[in-house]
Amino acid sequence: MYKLLLSGRYLRTRFIALASIVSVMLGVATMIVVNSVMAGFSGEMKVRLHGILADMMVESVSSDGFDDSESVIQAINQVAGDHIEAITPVIEVYGMMSFDWPGGTITQPVTLVGIDPQGKDMVSAIRQYMMSRQEIREDGRLVRAPLRQLDAPFDWELTDEAMQHRREWLQWERIRARAEQHQGAVMYPEPSVEGESLGGGDPFANATNPFDDDPLAVDDEQPDEQIADTRDPDAPLSARVFIGVGLISYPYVESETGKTRTMMMLEPGEDVRFTTVTTGTPDAARFAATVADVFKSGMSEYDSTLVFCNLEELQLARKMLSPLDEKDWRNGSVTSLQIKLKDYDDAGIVAQKLLASLPAGEFQVRTWEQKQGPLLQAVEVEAAILNVLLFLIIAVAGFGILAIFYMIVVEKTRDIGILKALGASSGGVMSIFLAYGLGLGVVGSGVGVGLGLLFVKYINEIEDGVSWLTGRKVFDETIYYFHEIPTSVHPAMVVWVAIGAMAIAVLASVLPARRASQLDPVQALRYE
Amino acid sequence: MAAATMTADDSQVTSRTVPIAKQPAPTHVAAVAIDKAYRKGDMKVPVLRGVDLCVSHGEFLAIVGQSGCGKSTLLHLLGLLDGPDVGEVRLKGKRIDDLPTSTRDELRNRVFGFVFQFYHLLPELTLLENVMTPMMIRHSAWEFWKRRTEFKEQAEEIVRKVGLEHRRRHKPSELSGGEMQRAAIARSLVGKPQILLADEPTGNLDASTGGEIMDVLARLNADEGLTIIMVTHDDRLAHEASRIVRLSEGRIQRLEDAA
Numbered sequence: 001m002y003k004l005l006l007s008g009r010y011l012r013t014r015f016i017a018l019a020s021i022v023s024v025m026l027g028v029a030t031m032i033v034v035n036s037v038m039a040g041f042s043g044e045m046k047v048r049l050h051g052i053l054a055d056m057m058v059e060s061v062s063s064d065g066f067d068d069s070e071s072v073i074q075a076i077n078q079v080a081g082d083h084i085e086a087i088t089p090v091i092e093v094y095g096m097m098s099f100d101w102p103g104g105t106i107t108q109p110v111t112l113v114g115i116d117p118q119g120k121d122m123v124s125a126i127r128q129y130m131m132s133r134q135e136i137r138e139d140g141r142l143v144r145a146p147l148r149q150l151d152a153p154f155d156w157e158l159t160d161e162a163m164q165h166r167r168e169w170l171q172w173e174r175i176r177a178r179a180e181q182h183q184g185a186v187m188y189p190e191p192s193v194e195g196e197s198l199g200g201g202d203p204f205a206n207a208t209n210p211f212d213d214d215p216l217a218v219d220d221e222q223p224d225e226q227i228a229d230t231r232d233p234d235a236p237l238s239a240r241v242f243i244g245v246g247l248i249s250y251p252y253v254e255s256e257t258g259k260t261r262t263m264m265m266l267e268p269g270e271d272v273r274f275t276t277v278t279t280g281t282p283d284a285a286r287f288a289a290t291v292a293d294v295f296k297s298g299m300s301e302y303d304s305t306l307v308f309c310n311l312e313e314l315q316l317a318r319k320m321l322s323p324l325d326e327k328d329w330r331n332g333s334v335t336s337l338q339i340k341l342k343d344y345d346d347a348g349i350v351a352q353k354l355l356a357s358l359p360a361g362e363f364q365v366r367t368w369e370q371k372q373g374p375l376l377q378a379v380e381v382e383a384a385i386l387n388v389l390l391f392l393i394i395a396v397a398g399f400g401i402l403a404i405f406y407m408i409v410v411e412k413t414r415d416i417g418i419l420k421a422l423g424a425s426s427g428g429v430m431s432i433f434l435a436y437g438l439g440l441g442v443v444g445s446g447v448g449v450g451l452g453l454l455f456v457k458y459i460n461e462i463e464d465g466v467s468w469l470t471g472r473k474v475f476d477e478t479i480y481y482f483h484e485i486p487t488s489v490h491p492a493m494v495v496w497v498a499i500g501a502m503a504i505a506v507l508a509s510v511l512p513a514r515r516a517s518q519l520d521p522v523q524a525l526r527y528e
Numbered sequence: 529m530a531a532a533t534m535t536a537d538d539s540q541v542t543s544r545t546v547p548i549a550k551q552p553a554p555t556h557v558a559a560v561a562i563d564k565a566y567r568k569g570d571m572k573v574p575v576l577r578g579v580d581l582c583v584s585h586g587e588f589l590a591i592v593g594q595s596g597c598g599k600s601t602l603l604h605l606l607g608l609l610d611g612p613d614v615g616e617v618r619l620k621g622k623r624i625d626d627l628p629t630s631t632r633d634e635l636r637n638r639v640f641g642f643v644f645q646f647y648h649l650l651p652e653l654t655l656l657e658n659v660m661t662p663m664m665i666r667h668s669a670w671e672f673w674k675r676r677t678e679f680k681e682q683a684e685e686i687v688r689k690v691g692l693e694h695r696r697r698h699k700p701s702e703l704s705g706g707e708m709q710r711a712a713i714a715r716s717l718v719g720k721p722q723i724l725l726a727d728e729p730t731g732n733l734d735a736s737t738g739g740e741i742m743d744v745l746a747r748l749n750a751d752e753g754l755t756i757i758m759v760t761h762d763d764r765l766a767h768e769a770s771r772i773v774r775l776s777e778g779r780i781q782r783l784e785d786a787a
């Protein structure tokens with residue numbers, strides 16, 4: 001009893017101990033805030049990674065893919081159909097994308113993903129990342145309302161705005177082409193109207209275009225011109241793409257306001273050109289496509305590499321269709337299947353079942369987490385390192401406690417002697433100081449947890465305040481793609497941080513407590 | 529526990545021995561051929577050299593001697609605060625200085641009551657809490673909590689006895705020397721000890737306050753048959769005791785009966 005009473009009294013009367021409480025408190029609060037924000041970010045990141053990919057991927061080992069996709073799907077449904085909600089075929093090929101931009105042609109490496117929109121929509125939450133379905137905000141103000149409802153059908157249709165833009169853009173391109181013609185620089189036939197994968201209404205056919213030397217593009221399709229004339233000359237190409245926003249935009253700092261803005265180099269409705277790299281049997285293919293939409297997942301890894309394209313157009317371009325003229329993906333081969341599971345927790349079982357039943361050595365079965373393993377691991381390692389560093393803050397607080405306690409033990413030498421003279425055991429004296437340390441830890445981490453949670457709760461308000469004070473945006477939407485700072489508080493994390501802080505406080509008090517318990521009462525009583 | 533049984537049978541013994549102070553009573557606590565030296569680096573400073581001392585039940589013994597002759601040291605040895613280099617300390621004929629630490633802690637708490645030369649109250653606690661410390665040490669937190677009203681009443685009664693009821697809630701720093709000394713006596717008595725070891729209980733007090741303290745001690749000895757060993761260098765106060773021994777050159781020099 002005296003232990004509790006005394007440690008309580010020491011806690012109340014030694015104001016120097018408040019210093020160590022404050023340091024424990026700040027350490028705990030910092031850890032909670034940083035961990036919550038990190039968890040928020042990585043959670044958000046995972047949602048986005050997952051949103052673009054699917055629960056599980058069955059990938060062909062060869063880049064030629066496999067042509068019996070339907071039977072593979074059937075086989076998969078047979079072994080693991082109970083767990084599977086949807087399956088969609090995709091082709092993944094690497095390639096280069098280029099488009100014109102004042103000052104030259106911009107060429108970038110891309111990953112072309114051929115998808116079937118309906119199928120893809122069923123396996124991943126991709127539609128929410130389409131910019132036509134998002135509102136655009138700048139500095140908290142609404143700049144543009146969504147052009148489409150979020151639940152509008154997910155297909156390759158252009159929005160009215162994109163069509164309008166396309167008309168204006170084509171007009172401009174034609175004028176440009178004509179101007180170049182008059183300069184006599186290059187002589188080319190009049191623009192054709194429609195074409196297969198290349199040519200026709202494609203203005204690049206007229207401009208200085210690396211594809212122009214393609215015999216397929218212009219010459220072969222001359223006869224079609226007359227037929228095509230009856231159609232809308234501004235109609236988009238049959239090959240359509242969803243382009244990652246990072247591929248067609250760049251951030252810049254507005255000179256008068258100092259704010260970071262995004263400059264779009266391309267709008268939906270314009271055309272871009274692709275060349276796929278040569279891998280496997282299909283030759284490198286070239287084709288042009290109309291940008292149907294732009295997606296912005298917030299993962300720069302995706303936003304600056306991925307281009308989604310019609311599955312069958314990609315198959316056609318790569319000559320993966322078996323009757324070349326029938327544009328249905330079922331006729332051609334695909335490189336992988338994306339699967340949505342009913343319950344993601346079953347992923348392990350499903351993977352095992354699939355590996356066992358699919359022909360060995362031809363397929364690779366991975367979950368999205370495995371596919372993104374290095375990135376997720378990097379984030380985890382980063383979080384772990386940060387936690388170690390932050391925990392050192394609390395350890396520093398622990399050394400503070402140690403020093404202060406040593407001081408208090410010296411100051412209390414006489415009292416310790418008295419207690420021992422009155423019959424207190426060494427263990428009892430020791431536990432006064434251990435309880436004192438625990439008390440510091442409990443109070444420090446308690447207040448720290450409260451403070452940290454409050455900070456996390458009002459982090460956006462705090463950010464606004466800090467931005468207002470410093471006149472500089474602390475958390476820039478254009479860089480992070482978040483309107484608000486994402487946070488996620490894991491109760492287990494909070495509990496562990498609090499326990500860790502208390503353990504450190506107790507550990508730090510062990511040494512002084514041992515010293516106190518070993519004091520010789522006679523010596524202590526002589527101490528004045 | 530050994531100490532617990534001692535408390536029990538001793539209360540009977542004391543009640544029987546109270547009225548007959550002059551008759552030879554059984555030895556209560558004894559020092560047998562005790563040597564004690566303090567070490568100062570390589571040098572050994574002998575303080576006690578073969579001290580023999582027997583204190584009977586219900587006796588009021590005064591130890592006098594020059595400053596620095598080892599009176600406090602002897603009292604600490606008798607109260608098990610320290611161990612002798614040579615010799616034994618006996619309680620009712622049984623050697624107690626070589627008992628395990630935990631048993632000695634318990635004996636200190638239950639059998640001995642200490643009044644220190646410099647009061648030695650705990651500054652963070654109120655007077656009443658200070659008085660209750662031996663009870664808090666004796667009982668577990670849970671036990672103490674259950675019986676707190678009982679202990680509180682016990683402590684308040686003793687505080688009343690030493691005339692400090694109006695100072696119950698004061699911290700030691702708000703008390704006068706005499707009040708602190710009386711509080712220290714109250715603390716030493718709250719656990720109902722069998723032997724009171726008082727180290728110059730009036731050392732820092734004026735004559736009249738010192739007299740009051742002596743009256744309290746004499747009354748305790750007379751009414752409750754408490755065995756008291758008191759250290760003092762004031763011969764006049766020593767004469768209140770039933771027996772006086774003089775410590776000099778590390779030995780008990782002279783025995784004299786109180787006037």
Ligand SMILES: Nc1ncnc2c1ncn2[C@@H]1O[C@H](COP(=O)(O)OP(=O)(O)OP(=O)(O)O)[C@@H](O)[C@H]1O
Pocket residue numbers: 523566567568573575593594595596597598599600601602645761
């Ligand atoms: N821890 C110690 N280390 C070294 N010497 C000590 C120690 N404690 C006591 N002494 C010495 O032992 C001798 C006896 O000390 P003690 O305190 O018993 O004297 P005392 O008789 O109580 O004196 P006083 O009347 O002044 O209280 C003194 O000379 C003192 O210097």
Ligand SMILES: [Mg+2]
Pocket residue numbers: 599600601645727
């Ligand atoms: Mg002394």
